[in-house]
Every structure is written in C-alpha cells, then in structure tokens.
Amino acid sequence: RALDAAEKLNETLNAFLAIDRRGAEARAAELDQSLGKLPATGPLFGIPIAIKDNICVRGLQTSCGSRILGDYHPPYDATAIERLRAAGAVIIGKTNCDEFAMGSSNENSAYGPVRNPWDIERVPGGSSGGSAAAVAARIVPIALGSDTGGSVRQPAALCGIIGLKPTYGRISRYGLVAFGSSLDQIGIFGLRARDVAKVLSVIAGRDPHDATTADVAVPDYAAQLVPDAKGVRLGVPRALFGEGLDPEVRRAVEGAIEAYRDLGAEIVEVELPHAKYSIACYYIIATAEASSNLARYDGVRYGFRAEEADELIEMYRRTRDQGFGAEVKRRIMLGTFVLSSGYYEAYYRKAQQVRTLIREDFHRAFARCDAIITPTSPTPAFLLGEKTDDPLKMYLSDVYTCIVNLAGIPGISVPCGLSSSGLPIGMQLVSRHWDESTLLRLAHAYE
Numbered sequence: 001r002a003l004d005a006a007e008k009l010n011e012t013l014n015a016f017l018a019i020d021r022r023g024a025e026a027r028a029a030e031l032d033q034s035l036g037k038l039p040a041t042g043p044l045f046g047i048p049i050a051i052k053d054n055i056c057v058r059g060l061q062t063s064c065g066s067r068i069l070g071d072y073h074p075p076y077d078a079t080a081i082e083r084l085r086a087a088g089a090v091i092i093g094k095t096n097c098d099e100f101a102m103g104s105s106n107e108n109s110a111y112g113p114v115r116n117p118w119d120i121e122r123v124p125g126g127s128s129g130g131s132a133a134a135v136a137a138r139i140v141p142i143a144l145g146s147d148t149g150g151s152v153r154q155p156a157a158l159c160g161i162i163g164l165k166p167t168y169g170r171i172s173r174y175g176l177v178a179f180g181s182s183l184d185q186i187g188i189f190g191l192r193a194r195d196v197a198k199v200l201s202v203i204a205g206r207d208p209h210d211a212t213t214a215d216v217a218v219p220d221y222a223a224q225l226v227p228d229a230k231g232v233r234l235g236v237p238r239a240l241f242g243e244g245l246d247p248e249v250r251r252a253v254e255g256a257i258e259a260y261r262d263l264g265a266e267i268v269e270v271e272l273p274h275a276k277y278s279i280a281c282y283y284i285i286a287t288a289e290a291s292s293n294l295a296r297y298d299g300v301r302y303g304f305r306a307e308e309a310d311e312l313i314e315m316y317r318r319t320r321d322q323g324f325g326a327e328v329k330r331r332i333m334l335g336t337f338v339l340s341s342g343y344y345e346a347y348y349r350k351a352q353q354v355r356t357l358i359r360e361d362f363h364r365a366f367a368r369c370d371a372i373i374t375p376t377s378p379t380p381a382f383l384l385g386e387k388t389d390d391p392l393k394m395y396l397s398d399v400y401t402c403i404v405n406l407a408g409i410p411g412i413s414v415p416c417g418l419s420s421s422g423l424p425i426g427m428q429l430v431s432r433h434w435d436e437s438t439l440l441r442l443a444h445a446y447e
C-alpha cells in the first residue's frame with residue numbers, strides 16, 4: 001500500500017527520488033515467511049520507512065539531491081539503516097532533499113522542489129522536505145532525515161508532523177553523507193511520539209564506525225511515555241518571541257505553553273542572551289565544514305565526471321562547476337573564505353568562541369528548567385519561489401533551530417495548531433544532552 005501511495009502521490013509531490021518496489025516487495029515476502037518462526041519478530045516488523053537521499057542504503061542510489069553524485073550506489077548500509085532492517089523495517093525508497101542538505105525549502109534540489117501536501121503551491125521546508133512530505137501525506141508512518149541546522153524540525157513544522165533531532169552523538173553518522181560534521185545528526189519524522197520513540201530506541205547508541213557516538217545507555221523510550229507534564233519545568237525564552245515572528249505562530253506557541261501548564265508543567269522564564277548571534281555563527285561553522293567535506297567530489301571517487309577536459313585540474317574544475325548547484329557553490333566559497341589565512345581569526349575562530357557562549361547559555365538555562373519551548377519556524381510554509389532570490393531571508397528560517405545544533409542538544413518539533421489559512425504550525429522543545437526522553441514525553445502528553 002505504501003508503495004502504491006508513493007508512486008501515485010509522487011507525480012504531484014516529487015517527494016521520492018527512488019522508489020524500490022522490487023526490493024521492498026522481496027523484503028516484505030521474506031518477512032511474511034519468517035512469521036511465527038524464531039527469532040521473534042523485530043519491533044518495527046513490516047513497517048514501511050522512507051530514507052532521505054543523503055543516507056546510504058545498499059543497492060539504492062544516494063544522490064544527495066545533487067548531480068555530482070550522479071547515480072552513485074553505495075555498496076553498504078548506514079548504521080541506522082542496518083539497525084532498521086534488523087528490527088524488521090522495510091525501506092521503500094529515497095526521498096528528495098536540498099542539494100547536500102543545504103536549504104530550508106527543498107528548492108535547492110537538482111531534481112526539482114518537493115511540494116507541501118497541505119498546499120502544493122507551498123514549500124515543505126528543508127532540507128529533508130521529501131521525508132517530511134512522505135509522512136505528512138501518509139505514504140509512510142516514519143521517515144529518516146538529517147538535521148544540521150534544522151532540516152528535520154523545520155520541515156516537520158511546515159508539514160504538520162513530529163520531527164526529532166537527537167543529541168549530537170546519539171545516532172551514528174556512519175553512512176550519512178557529511179555536510180557540517182560537528183552539527184550533523186540523523187533525525188526521525190513521524191505522526192505519533194510513540195512511533196518516533198520506538199524508532200529512536202532501535203537506531204540510537206554507540207557505533208564503532210562513528211567515534212562521536214557516545215556510550216550512553218539507550219532507554220526503551222516508548223515505555224517511558226506518560227500522558228502528562230507533571231514535575232517538568234518548562235523554560236520560555238520570551239526575548240525570542242519578538243521580531244520577525246509571525247503573530248499566528250506566536251499565538252499558537254503561547255497556546256501550547258498554557259496547555260503544558262494545564263498538563264502539570266511549571267512555566268519559568270529563561271534567557272539565552274547569545275541566541276541573536278546563532279545564525280551568523282551557524283553559517284560560518286556550517287559553511288567552513290562543508291567546504292572541507294565537499295572537497296572529495298572531484299570527478300574521480302564518485303558519480304559524475306565532466307567530459308572535454310584535457311588535464312587533471314581542468315577536469316576537477318569542470319566537474320565541480322557542472323556538478324554542483326548555485327547554493328552549494330555559494331557555501332563552498334563562503335566556507336573557504338572564512339577558513340582562509342587572514343580571515344580565520346576574524347570569522348572562524350570568533351564563531352567557535354560564540355558557539356561556546358551559546359552552549360553556556362543553555363547550561364545556565366537548564367539549571368532552572370528541564371526543557372525550553374520556542375517556535376520551530378518563524379512562519380508557516382511559504383510559497384514556492386518566495387525566498388529563492390534572497391539567501392539571507394532563507395537563512396532566517398533557521399533562527400530557532402540552528403542554535404540547537406550549535407549546542408549539540410536534542411530538539412523536537414511538534415504540531416501545535418493551524419494558521420488562519422489552514423497551514424500547520426510547529427513548536428520546538430529542547431532539552432539537556434541525552435535527554436530525548438523528556439522531549440518525547442512532552443510531545444506525547446500534548447497529542
């Protein structure tokens with residue numbers, strides 16, 4: 001059923017870059033055969049799942065929404081995929097995204113934008129727009145994305161579903177194509193907190209293939225869900241509810257704060273004094289890391305190679321010129337600039353110092369509360385083309401989300417209402433390192 005829906009709805013939504021009917025049917029048949037036999041069936045037995053096209057799935061393409069990877073087929077599964085399969089999940093296809101996960105609207109994909117299932121004239125958010133649209137359109141109950149500065153939470157908000165970015169180091173990045181390695185984290189989209197909790201328990205945890213994964217126990221998150229917020233101190237950073245925030249979004253999030261009070265939470269005011277520097281800081285660190293990570297696309301190792309070059313440097317130049325889109329080039333140039341000698345101290349070093357101040361802000365805030373609430377995105381879904389001419393305007397979509405990646409803490413977006421034109425609005429909840437349990441509990445209590 002998921003395969004039929006994916007094929008049918010893709011004509012309108014463009015959410016999938018590859019649909020693996022053969023592989024998924026074969027896997028489903030295999031699972032049917034195993035029914036009733038030992039070993040016992042896995043916790044995700046038979047659940048169809050869609051995967052963002054920057055996460056390696058053996059035998060399927062991994063284009064990252066870019067021409068430069070062409071039809072690269074990785075010979076291995078990402079650790080998260082290996083764990084999903086072992087739990088009985090069925091991978092049905094690869095989802096569209098902004099090129100190398102750079103964007104907030106899915107309009108930077110080399111394969112055309114994804115459309116928002118709530119209104120196909122609007123963007124689904126980005127960069128994991130295909131995964132968000134696939135869940136919002138009820139094609140699959142669960143999808144994986146990646147979140148470097150908001151790419152799971154922001155599209156979840158714009159598509160009216162749940163999106164979780166766990167703590168940095170919670171889910172292995174082995175097999176996730178690198179964008180900003182100190183910020184990247186695989187995230188989970190779902191319709192219900194319980195589903196997201198189950199998937200997190202399956203894919204989280206230490207992995208010898210990723211040295212940044214931590215040896216922190218992975219609880220049975222679903223078993224911990226309770227339907228109230230008693231004893232939770234919820235922090236509200238009022239200063240972030242001002243300038244640039246759509247009044248309808250503000251009202252919806254204020255409503256959610258009241259709902260949490262009714263569910264037993266204690267509401268406290270907190271301050272994040274360095275939050276105003278987060279976008280500047282993020283776009284320095286993320287582009288610096290991207291410029292280094294994307295150096296590997298040289299026409300030799302993977303996918304696409306430009307023709308008509310007589311010598312090596314010319315081949316690199318043409319391959320990268322023809323293979324990368326405009327936003328990726330912009331970021332490689334920005335990143336190279338901020339790392340270059342003479343500017344390194346002024347930009348990159350400074351951004352790292354600000355990052356430390358941001359972490360300390362959260363540390364202080366979490367001495368007074370257990371979770372912090374903000375909007376996820378300053379506006380509901382915007383129109384296709386509305387922000388494509390102005391990269392700075394587009395970058396502002398990440399104002400509430402990128403700060404969370406800079407701090408390395410977990411964040412979740414939960415639907416909290418509709419705008420007057422019927423578009424979904426999301427709130428963001430963030431908590432201390434490794435405390436995904438509180439986020440899932442709060443998401444569940446609000447449902």
Ligand code: GLN
Pocket residue numbers: 101102103104126127146147148149150151152179286398
């Ligand atoms: N929108 C942000 C960016 O363009 C975040 C992207 C992401 O999280 N992958 O960098």
